[in-house]
Amino acid sequence: MAKKKDDGTISKAEAVRQTLAAGITKPKEASAYIQQTYGLDVKPQVFSAYKSLGKNKKGKGGRRAGGRAAAGGAAGNSVELARGVKQLVSTYGADAVAGMLAVIAD
Secondary structure, three states: OOOOOOOOOOOHHHHHHHHHHOOOOOHHHHHHHHHHHHOOOOOHHHHHHHHHHHHHHHOOOOOOHHHOOOOOOOOOOHHHHHHHHHHHHHHHOHHHHHHHHHHHHO
């Protein structure tokens, strides 16, 4: 169900999220779908901008699965990075991780 504002209408951002969830990804088609479904005027360029913002937000922050950080956050958080290395060592062994680092360092 779409999130609604206090006045009962759906935001443009939420309309874009719902449209993407419906599998409509092309800006012109999405703009027409949003107009027809939600009665909102979302230009194709605006749809593309919201779509890009949504993709960027997905990569932010850390995740807790196995102590590994998300791809974008690993370099910025040394504690999470250390936990990730510890997980690699426990999974593959110290020698294998050292070999991985040697490949990366080259």
